[in-house]
Amino acid sequence: MAEFLDLESQDSIRMPWNVLPGTKADAANCVIPVSAIYTPLKPLPSATPLLPYSPLRCRNCRSVINPFSIVDFSSANKIWICSFCLQRNHFPPHYQSIAEQNLPAELFPQYTTIEYDTTANEKAQAEIAKVFLFVVDTCVIEEELGFLKSALLQVLGMVPENCLIGLITFGTYVHVHELGYGQIPKVHVFKGTKDVTKDQLLEQMGFFAKRPRPATGVIAGVRDGLSQESISRFLLPASDCEFVLNSILEELQKDPWPVPSDHRSARCTGTALNLAAHLLGACVPGCGARIMAFLGGPSTEGAGAIVSKNLSEPIRSHKDLDKDSVPQYHKAVKFYEGLSKQLVHQGHVLDVFACALDQVGVAELKVAVEKTGGLIVLAESFGHSVFKDSLRRVFQSGDQDLGLSSNGIFEINCSKDIKIQGVIGPCASLEKKGPLCSETVIGQGNTTAWKLCGLDKTTSLCIIFDVIKKESPDVIAQSANNQFYFQFLTYYQHGSGQMRLRATTVSRRWVTGPGSKEDIISGFDQEAAAVVMARQVAFKMETEAEFDPIRWLDKSLIHICSQFGEYQKDIPSSFSLSPRLSIFPQFMFHLRRSQFVQVFNNSPDETAYFRMILNRENVANSVVMIQPSLISYSFQSGPEPALLDVAAIAADRILLLDSYFTVVVFHGATIAQWRKAGYHDLPEHQAFAHLLKAPHTDADAITKERFPVPRLVICDQHGSQARFLLAKLNPSATYNSDAPIAPGGDIIFTDDVSFEVFLDHLQRLAVQ
Numbered sequence: 001m002a003e004f005l006d007l008e009s010q011d012s013i014r015m016p017w018n019v020l021p022g023t024k025a026d027a028a029n030c031v032i033p034v035s036a037i038y039t040p041l042k043p044l045p046s047a048t049p050l051l052p053y054s055p056l057r058c059r060n061c062r063s064v065i066n067p068f069s070i071v072d073f074s075s076a077n078k079i080w081i082c083s084f085c086l087q088r089n090h091f092p093p094h095y096q097s098i099a100e101q102n103l104p105a106e107l108f109p110q111y112t113t114i115e116y117d118t119t120a121n122e123k124a125q126a127e128i129a130k131v132f133l134f135v136v137d138t139c140v141i142e143e144e145l146g147f148l149k150s151a152l153l154q155v156l157g158m159v160p161e162n163c164l165i166g167l168i169t170f171g172t173y174v175h176v177h178e179l180g181y182g183q184i185p186k187v188h189v190f191k192g193t194k195d196v197t198k199d200q201l202l203e204q205m206g207f208f209a210k211r212p213r214p215a216t217g218v219i220a221g222v223r224d225g226l227s228q229e230s231i232s233r234f235l236l237p238a239s240d241c242e243f244v245l246n247s248i249l250e251e252l253q254k255d256p257w258p259v260p261s262d263h264r265s266a267r268c269t270g271t272a273l274n275l276a277a278h279l280l281g282a283c284v285p286g287c288g289a290r291i292m293a294f295l296g297g298p299s300t301e302g303a304g305a306i307v308s309k310n311l312s313e314p315i316r317s318h319k320d321l322d323k324d325s326v327p328q329y330h331k332a333v334k335f336y337e338g339l340s341k342q343l344v345h346q347g348h349v350l351d352v353f354a355c356a357l358d359q360v361g362v363a364e365l366k367v368a369v370e371k372t373g374g375l376i377v378l379a380e381s382f383g384h385s386v387f388k389d390s391l392r393r394v395f396q397s398g399d400q401d402l403g404l405s406s407n408g409i410f411e412i413n414c415s416k417d418i419k420i421q422g423v424i425g426p427c428a429s430l431e432k433k434g435p436l437c438s439e440t441v442i443g444q445g446n447t448t449a450w451k452l453c454g455l456d457k458t459t460s461l462c463i464i465f466d467v468i469k470k471e472s473p474d475v476i477a478q479s480a481n482n483q484f485y486f487q488f489l490t491y492y493q494h495g496s497g498q499m500r501l502r503a504t505t506v507s508r509r510w511v512t513g514p515g516s517k518e519d520i521i522s523g524f525d526q527e528a529a530a531v532v533m534a535r536q537v538a539f540k541m542e543t544e545a546e547f548d549p550i551r552w553l554d555k556s557l558i559h560i561c562s563q564f565g566e567y568q569k570d571i572p573s574s575f576s577l578s579p580r581l582s583i584f585p586q587f588m589f590h591l592r593r594s595q596f597v598q599v600f601n602n603s604p605d606e607t608a609y610f611r612m613i614l615n616r617e618n619v620a621n622s623v624v625m626i627q628p629s630l631i632s633y634s635f636q637s638g639p640e641p642a643l644l645d646v647a648a649i650a651a652d653r654i655l656l657l658d659s660y661f662t663v664v665v666f667h668g669a670t671i672a673q674w675r676k677a678g679y680h681d682l683p684e685h686q687a688f689a690h691l692l693k694a695p696h697t698d699a700d701a702i703t704k705e706r707f708p709v710p711r712l713v714i715c716d717q718h719g720s721q722a723r724f725l726l727a728k729l730n731p732s733a734t735y736n737s738d739a740p741i742a743p744g745g746d747i748i749f750t751d752d753v754s755f756e757v758f759l760d761h762l763q764r765l766a767v768q
Contacts, residue, residue: 004525011113011504012042013488014619016532018523020467020484022512027467029563030520031556034418034467035532039460039618040410040452040490040502041403044113049105051116055501056080056095056106060087063413063487066505067109073100083485083505084413106503113504118491130406130495131235131289132159133166135276138255139265140296140382144355147382148294149249151391156246158395161239164289166279167248170272171255171265172301176205176279177248179241180233185248190275192268192301198278206230207282231283263309267297269361270304270335273350273368277339281346288406288493290349290374290454295360296382304335306361315359318599318607332364340368344428347407349454351375353391354605355382363604370612371428373408373454377708378609389709401457401495402707408452408492410461412436415484417469421445424535425461426616427452438466443539455492458707460618462535463488471512483507521564524580530587531622538596538611549597557588561766572763589730589758590627590644595661610661613708621660621706628659628728633695635687645730645755649717651744656695657725663702664713665695666725669744672716717746730755 008014015036021027027034056065061084068083078091078098091098098104106114134152138145159165167177170192178186188205190196202208207230236244259265276291300309306328307315316326343350351374354360362378369376375394379386393400410427412420419438422445432449442464444450452459487505494500511519533553540547560581567575577585595602595610602610614622632642633654642648648655651670657663667675671692674680680689703709715721731748732755733739741747753761 001525001527004528008619009045010110011506012039013037013504013506014525014528015508016525016529017520018508018525019519020508020510021520022467022482022510022516023469023471024467025471026512026516031559031563032529032532033421034465036463036465036486037460037528037531037619038463038488038504039458040408040488041405041455041457041459041492042618043403043457044115048111048114051105051114053116054118055116055503056089056092058082058085058087059089061085061413064489064503064505065106066487066503067107067112068485068505068507069107071107073098084415084487112506113502116501116503117498118501119498129162129164129237129287130160131164131166131280131284131287133168133235133276133280133289133291135272135291135293136167136169136252137267137269137294137296138169138171138252139267140254142254144296144382145252145254148296148355149252151382151388152249153246155391155395156238156242158392159238161237163238164235164284165238165241165245166235167245168272168276168279169252170268172257172268174268174272174275176234176275178233179236179244185244190271192266192271194271195303196271196275196278198282201275201278202282205234226282234279235283262311264300264307264311265297266301266309267299268302269293269295269299270332271302273339274303277342277346277348280348281342286347286407288347290351292351293353294382295352295354295356297356297358297360299332299361304332304361304364306332306359306364316604318602318604321604329364332361333367336364336368340371340428343368343372344451344453347451347453348372349374349406351394353377353387355379355384355387357381359603359605361605363608366608366612370426370615373426373452373459373616375707376609376612378606386709386711389703390707393707393709400704403457403495405455405492405494406453408455408490410450410452411489412448412463413487413489414465415486417467418484419466419468420448421464421466423450423461423463424539424615426455426459427461438468440466442536452490452492458618458621459616462532462615464532482510484510517564521578521580526581526584526587527619527623529584530591530626531619533588534591534594534596534622534626535615537591538614541597542611550592553588553592553597557585557762558765561585561762565766567767570767572760572767575763575767585759585762586755587623587627589755593752594626596625613661624658625660628657631656631695631698633691635691639694639698643730644728646726646733646746646748647742648729649746650742651717654691654695655725656698657728658702659728660706660710662711662713662724663699664715664724665699666722667716669717732756
């Protein structure tokens with residue numbers, strides 16, 4: 001993997017195939033599509049310069065000049081030739097001094113990824129402030145409200161002073177708080193069941209009390225007729241409204257409307273989010289604003305309701321969704337699709353912090369969070385460290401900074417023999433059709449440009465391509481230029497307020513004809529391939545009605561093994577895979593058992609949450625979600641990686657499992673007994689104290705750098721919480737297997753097949 005990690009550190013890109021199948025037929029045989037997982041804002045190597053000017057673009061295809069462009073220094077007025085469309089372009093006058101010994105940075109061979117600061121004037125930069133609009137659910141018990149208030153009061157002190165803050169609270173009614181009216185708290189109240197338009201909001205909240213409403217045009221922001229004075233009643237710089245906000249939050253009460261014992265609270269989540277979107281659209285359109293929704297239960301009233309108020313009606317389960325017996329689900333999804341379109345148009349982000357023992361409607365909200373590039377955190381309570389630490393991470397600076405940026409536009413250019421099928425990830429199509437769009441569409445397709453309202457350091461897009469080159473005699477002769485070129489352009493607003501453009505241009509060799517198989521295998525990246533398969537299978541499960549994920553994964557894997565494995569026909573024992581492919585079946589085995597494919601025991605909210613995180617994280621993080629990492633600690637040796645197998649359990653070992661969403665510290669039976677007896681507190685057992693401490697230190701290091709912060713589970717062998725570890729292990733020893741169990745080991749009570757049986761079947765089917 002080392003060479004692929006080097007490529008990623010330079011260009012933030014991982015591709016399953018780094019030597020590409022050259023024709024449509026070859027690509028179809030490879031099963032895994034020609035694709036790339038690209039992280040637009042991955043921190044660049046420290047030596048990469050930030051160029052203080054706008055880039056040169058090709059007159060014809062608008063691609064940006066790059067190290068693969070051919071430069072003709074000999075002509076009187078120097079010319080560069082575009083590597084995508086071969087158009088000849090003149091250099092502008094200020095490039096006249098360039099020569100082969102005096103190149104601008106964008107032509108250096110090592111700067112295939114480079115960033116431009118395109119902010120023309122520094123003044124504009126200073127005026128742009130981030131906006132946070134808190135939308136707080138008050139239909140929760142007193143204790144939960146207390147936890148939420150203390151978490152919010154804590155982060156208020158961390159918000160940079162020039163950021164604008166607003167507050168909306170909701171329960172049966174929606175309350176929009178005026179913060180710029182410090183003498184007496186003033187609140188505008190809207191009925192939860194009523195659909196309020198933007199115009200009604202402007203009218204009712206007195207935006208035109210001081211000056212008349214403009215007769216024509218859209219009303220949005222200071223530029224289009226709103227006075228700064230009326231905007232700053234609702235959105236104020238953190239430094240100005242800290243006192244008012246603190247006092248409002250401290251006095252915030254649980255929703256006062258009575259709830260019969262056999263009913264759920266009347267909670268109008270959809271109406272509150274709709275009003276928040278209208279308010280931001282009226283006050284700060286096109287500015288990097290985030291709606292941060294804190295939800296403590298299911299929406300039961302108004303638009304976007306997911307269940308009735310009557311407790312006898314259960315909240316929808318996966319079974320209900322499969323049977324299509326949930327009329328409210330489709331209505332709610334349609335409502336949030338409309339909301340997501342509005343937010344994307346305004347350039348605003350929806351973040352959701354859902355903390356409840358019950359479902360709150362994440363499955364319905366998913367579309368609005370994903371299309372705006374919002375953050376999502378799911379926890380059991382507002383008092384849980386998963387919620388509190390994750391919320392703090394959003395506002396942290398320094399090493400822990402998430403690198404939140406806004407208003408991104410992502411564009412792709414590629415060679416003419418390749419087309420774009422679409423993108424799976426947190427973005428929205430800008431419907432910019434062109435010759436590069438493939439007829440086959442997956443994810444956000446039919447476009448070459450996408451909107452990224454919110455993005456951060458790990459936001460990753462999975463781009464799926466279509467090779468359209470047909471077989472032809474000159475192809476067989478391997479034409480001189482057997483390179484495909486890809487260029488990714490990300491135009492975004494950096495956290496500092498600067499508008500920047502990051503251009504990544506990569507080239508990959510293509511091969512075709514006899515003997516190309518070895519070349520293709522040599523460029524196979526198993527981790528990237530597993531992640532592309534995971535995103536594809538999750539997407540298909542949500543969009544294709546009769547889709548069978550296990551069957552699809554198995555067929556794909558068998559096809560890849562029979563295509564690239566070495567074997568004699570019909571002799572399973574002769575089957576072997578190149579080391580380049582040997583871990584891929586293991587990834588597929590764990591993917592089939594993962595929470596992305598298996599919905600049993602998870603609610604629709606949890607499944608939606610897992611898939612949203614999978615769709616936005618980079619390859620390294622996604623691989624941990626698919627196949628967790630396991631580290632073993634014992635007296636005999638230091639921490640060492642262990643096989644993700646039930647055989648790793650031993651009475652005198654501690655195991656540390658990282659499955660991304662949970663981090664488990666698991667003590668073997670003997671270790672647990674010694675700990676309960678307090679041996680680690682005795683001076684003569686220092687070594688035991690160190691052994692107990694080591695996995696906790698490592699677990700802390702993992703939780704510190706991850707978002708959302710994972711749940712930490714500390715458990716003992718044979719304890720009830722041990723299930724968090726056992727569920728992830730390969731069941732090589734089960735209650736009905738003949739495998740001998742090591743003393744102090746364990747078995748798993750499951751009917752799932754083990755990896756050995758899975759591999760056996762795979763070999764039998766691949767050689768047929």
